[in-house]
Amino acid sequence: xANSPAKDIPxxxxxxxxxxxxxxxxYLEGRVGGSRASxxxxxxxxxxxxxxxxxxxxxxxxxxxxxxxxxxxxxxxSLYACDLSFSDLRRTSFVRADLxxxxxxxASLQNADFEKADxxxxxIADENFFATTQAVNFSGADLSGAKLKGTLAxxxxxxxxxxxGTNISGADLSGAKLKGAxxxxxxxxxxxxxxxxxxxxxxxxxxxxxxxxxxLDISKTLTDxxxxxxxxxxxxxxxxxxxxxxxxxxxxxxxxxQLDLTNIDMRPAKSxxxxxxxxxxxxxxxFFSMNxxxxxxxxxxxxxxxxxNCDLEESDLRGSSFKGCNFSHAKMKGVKANALLFGxxxxxxxxxxxxxxxxxxxYADLRGAHLKNAVFRDADLSGADLSxxxxxxxxxxxxxxxxxxxxxxxxxxxxxDKDSGGSVFKLPED
Numbered sequence: 001x002a003n004s005p006a007k008d009i010p011x012x013x014x015x016x017x018x019x020x021x022x023x024x025x026x027y028l029e030g031r032v033g034g035s036r037a038s039x040x041x042x043x044x045x046x047x048x049x050x051x052x053x054x055x056x057x058x059x060x061x062x063x064x065x066x067x068x069x070x071x072x073x074x075x076x077x078s079l080y081a082c083d084l085s086f087s088d089l090r091r092t093s094f095v096r097a098d099l100x101x102x103x104x105x106x107a108s109l110q111n112a113d114f115e116k117a118d119x120x121x122x123x124i125a126d127e128n129f130f131a132t133t134q135a136v137n138f139s140g141a142d143l144s145g146a147k148l149k150g151t152l153a154x155x156x157x158x159x160x161x162x163x164x165g166t167n168i169s170g171a172d173l174s175g176a177k178l179k180g181a182x183x184x185x186x187x188x189x190x191x192x193x194x195x196x197x198x199x200x201x202x203x204x205x206x207x208x209x210x211x212x213x214x215x216l217d218i219s220k221t222l223t224d225x226x227x228x229x230x231x232x233x234x235x236x237x238x239x240x241x242x243x244x245x246x247x248x249x250x251x252x253x254x255x256x257x258q259l260d261l262t263n264i265d266m267r268p269a270k271s272x273x274x275x276x277x278x279x280x281x282x283x284x285x286x287f288f289s290m291n292x293x294x295x296x297x298x299x300x301x302x303x304x305x306x307x308x309n310c311d312l313e314e315s316d317l318r319g320s321s322f323k324g325c326n327f328s329h330a331k332m333k334g335v336k337a338n339a340l341l342f343g344x345x346x347x348x349x350x351x352x353x354x355x356x357x358x359x360x361x362x363y364a365d366l367r368g369a370h371l372k373n374a375v376f377r378d379a380d381l382s383g384a385d386l387s388x389x390x391x392x393x394x395x396x397x398x399x400x401x402x403x404x405x406x407x408x409x410x411x412x413x414x415x416x417d418k419d420s421g422g423s424v425f426k427l428p429e430d
Contacts, residue, residue: 011044028055050069072092105139151171153171169189186205188207281301302320338374371389387408392412
């Protein structure tokens with residue numbers, strides 16, 4: 001889903017890049033014949049440069065999207081205004097690196113080290129010598145356990161980034177965007193948050209006073225204070241409540257009791273894998289990061305529930321209402337969310353589509369999902385992977401589709417409109 005580089009910029013082959021890395025290693029070791037790696041405006045898209053020592057190298061304004069750079073040491077290197085989107089940057093070191101103006105959208109950055117890196121605004125002057133500046137973009141990136149201690153990240157965009165356990169202590173995030181970011185258990189001692197946008201961020205396990213001292217609006221964030229009653233504190237145990245619900249469903253409502261998890265924090269349960277929860281009520285429930293693999297939630301009422309980071313692969317969501325739900329970063333490969341047909345009196349049938357009106361699917365993985373007739377009006381599917389989905393007759397009126405991948409999707413009768421916003425991209429070929 002990364003943007004393609006300009007066609008007129010030079011490119012390197014894998015062999016050429018390997019040779020350059022070898023010469024750079026000789027340079028760092030002070031050996032004869034070595035030379036410092038120095039590239040500018042070069043296309044390296046899709047190449048491999050993992051577990052290399054690239055300290056002090058220069059990659060100014062290079063296209064480096066979809067690369068495997070895992071485990072490489074870029075300490076004190078310059079990646080000024082580079083595009084690292086969708087790259088594998090796990091365990092990569094950017095200590096004291098120059099990353100001003102860099103785009104790192106939707107990259108994998110688990111346990112990467114950005115300590116004292118420069119992530120401020122930056123850019124390259126165009127042909128008319130006017131500087132084109134842009135903030136560093138980490139939108140949708142996975143920064144779990146990464147180190148950003150002491151980093152300069154003024155105005156950087158961390159929207160919807162996964163920052164669980166990330167160390168940002170002492171960092172300057174003034175004016176940064178953390179909207180929708182998951183900062184659960186992050187280390188934030190001494191971090192500067194002046195002017196930060198915190199809307200919809202997850203702030204569980206972090207001291208809220210660090211945000212309040214900057215006068216930030218955290219009313220829309222998810223915190224330990226407002227997450228709701230824990231499922232562990234309900235009058236009866238969850239297994240017992242599920243047993244009663246199954247009895248209620250099988251008896252057509254004559255026995256047992258319908259399961260109502262409205263406003264409940266479900267996280268302590270950790271897993272509802274393969275549970276049969278047809279027709280439950282769970283409006284505004286908090287499921288995020290739970291294992292919901294192959295769960296059955298047909299004909300359920302789940303408006304406003306939080307499914308961020310959940311594993312919902314192969315789940316059955318047919319005919320349910322998910323208005324205003326949040327599925328950002330959820331794993332939803334092979335989900336069944338097409339319409340249900342019900343028999344009613346007189347031999348007629350009632351048609352019940354799955355309703356995701358106003359829901360968020362930012363960076364969600366929906367590959368191969370069954371979404372025929374589903375309602376996505378005014379939903380946000382920015383960066384979502386909808387490849388090979390069945391989208392026939394689905395309604396995307398007013399939906400945001402910026403960066404969504406629909407390669408191979410069935411779209412006969414799919415409804416879009418001119419207000420969808422943004423561009424739909426295809427993943428690069430293997």
